[in-house]
Amino acid sequence: MTEHNTAAATRPHKKWYQTVPDPMVLIFMILVATYLLTFIIPPGEFERTTEDGQTVVIADSFRYLNDVAAMSPFNIFVAIPEGLISASQYLFIVFIAGGLFHILQKTGALENAIGVAVHRVGIERRNMIITVGTFIYGFFGVAVGFENNIALVPIAVLIASAIGCSSLVGTTMAVGGIGIGFALSPINPYTVGVAQGIAELPTFSGAWLRTLMVVSSLALLSLYICKRVVKMDFEEPDNAEALSKPLSEYRLTKRNILTIGVFVAGLIGMLIGVFTRGWYINEIAATFLLLAIIIGALNGLSANGIVKQMMEGAAGVTAGALVIGVAASIQVILEQAVIIDTIVNSLSALIDNIPPLFSAIGASVVQGVINLFVPSGSGQALVTMPILIPVADLVGMSRQLMITAFQVGDGLTNLIVPTSGGTLAMLALGRVSYAQWLKAILPFMVVVYLLAWVGLIIGHYAGY
Template identity: 80%
Template sequence: MSIREQTLAERKGKKWYQTVPDPMVLIFLILLATYALTFVVPAGEFERVMQDGRTRVVPGSFQYLTDVAAIPPFDIFVAVPKGLNEASLYLFIVFIAGGLFHILQKSGALENAIGVAVNRVGVERRNVIITAGTFIYGFFGVAVGFENNIALVPIAVLIASAIGCSSLVGTTMAVGGIGIGFALSPINPYTVGVAQGIAELPTFSGAWLRTLLVLSSLGLLSFYICRWVVKMDFQEPDDTKAMSKELNEYHLEKRDKLTLAVFVGGLVAMLVGVFTRGWYINEIAGMFLLIAILIGIVNRLSANEIVKQMMEGASKVTAGALVIGLAASIQVILQEARIIDTIVYALSGMIQDIPLAFSAIMASVVQGVINLFVPSGSGQALVTMPILIPVADLVGMSRQLMITAFQVGDGLTNLIVPTSGGTLAMLALGRVSYEKWLKAILPFMVLVYGLSWIGLIIGHMTGY
């Protein structure tokens, strides 16, 4: 049988959602659409100035550019290796974290600990475990950040396996919880802190509405996972390693406890570095590498065995890591065409013509679209807030509500946009493909956006 005949045979009888293109194909199609957009959207830019050590946009300074040459078609393909280079931080942390968790799983310590914990709680309390896990991951998103929690995803996958669920359930619990926590955090320094600084508001003021939004959204996510994701069946094999023993057979040996102590101690050291020394992806990846080596030593692995285990772990996340690089090529095309500022300028103008009661909702939609082109939360705040804060003053919307609308639009879309390197990195470690993730999370996105928009309307009505 030829390859074409075999492919047609595999497609026959499948439903439409089972024939969605491979994530690589899907993102490459978006890349082609982005390239086509460069011929429709004119180049333009805002004037930028340095203020308080940050580059900020000057409101009202937008102008179109006439000296930007069209991008040659061949540069579509050149953008891919450039994207891989731009996303190298995410690629390397995925490879290193993949190696770390492979060593940790091979040691058996993490599986033993989760097996003991789930056995004590009781597997029949699956919904309680999922809800608790979702809120715990949500707390990490609120307090620690987004990319800083990449390494915690495989733990959720193993917890899901212990309660008889697939890797999709564990990944939704972890990525969804972290994403919601980060998106709606009342104390997010990357989005709220930067935006309130630009708006000249007290840092983290107005936290009550964001606190209500994050708690209610995490509750909604827990309910969604228990009632929908657990029951989802795409008739696709789940290659995530299941628990190898019955729950009552698990117990912790002395070496398991020492291994876990090294792992937890490393995470604590990482958090201290993040909060006190400004650590980011490179430093976190370096800490993961150190933890992996120490765990190997504790389990009496030779240097060659540690390297072998690291390579095996990295190889299992290669496909997901390459998706991150391909997605980054979209940003490369946008930057070289110099159309990002034009898109921001056009979208921000849409808010001024909307009735005041719905202007905050429209602002969140605009920010969500912009997030596809400017995936950095703090970067987006620096680009859009100098424009939208005066717009809020002009239409009679409070600056606090505009910032919350920005937070909803920017943060929530991180869960679905292919330009979010942190999300793709987490999916790679959870071994859930991008297209499978979209099938699972898109219905929830409709629900959480509806909930957030209700919150924005309440904020407007209460004079927030």
């Protein structure tokens, strides 16, 4: 055997996830593939009308367009800065939240609070802590939304560190819990509320099936984290959030308690703004910026000190934030080529010939694919529901079940599609790369989809 063959034979075999390119490279490859699709998929659009202040697609109004110019390869590179601009709100909240939690980390208040709490509960109850944490984050996903919870991810990472687990465990607990809660929420105003309005159904009606699905899926996620994710190899980044001393040494000072009180009051104020004033990413980012200033001053930081700590925190999440902007360029190419409506129209037609029993499953798959191209939940509802509600009537599927199928397809795929700015923002704050995230979450996604499809079949037979 030659020296070359001997070296090849002794070289360790790499698993598939170890060969995944850097997230920036992976997303750029998807961007190039999207550009190539513009030469295959013809441009087309639906007619739209405005109802109650919302732009809604008119069913059966699709037409192909002949006056859309072909895009040059240079558009690929132009789309990247345009994507950064279009995703700027996600970038800013990542930078600001990174700065806020860096200040909280420097004050020691958050670390001390988590250290004291975990010490009192007992690290031997690790699985219980993971389960409770997953359900708490799931509740936030159910009640508050998806992107609204971006800045809460570092807390889960610190909790994971306190119980001797990796950042990946904390990120999965937070992002997975929020994602499942949002995806299957019985009271999701962005997806269920909009879709039921289009379908002329009572708002949040049929909540029993979605409640059953979200509770069972969160229980499954908790079990998955405890049995698999805690055992996964994960190389902690240099800037990962972690506890700095043994649990028994943690104490809460009066200033720590005051700092945590200010932080919690800020979160409550944010939630009030979300529910009563329609706050979204920009207002939430502003709240966290204000909290950073108040908490910094409370802990004796000068104006220059606050800025320095904010810059250090923002620097730690820069790579993840830039991935969000590059991912947004995919949407830019699709919109400029005017092929999103063509994709939606073609995929919707696939459901027509499926037996009623499997129509809901087929609809969830179709919605999952569409979510890659239309990552906004409410936006997807406004585009697809006027088309798929009549399809449901034609194939003998209830409108309620079609909406739940839409919710499953749209919501669950948020956890894996690279065009989901909210997911990428959370991963950036958890210091987990997109490739590492796929390695951790994909096996769970297979099982939770099967669970959701069983729920859709139960709904079909129950006359849902």
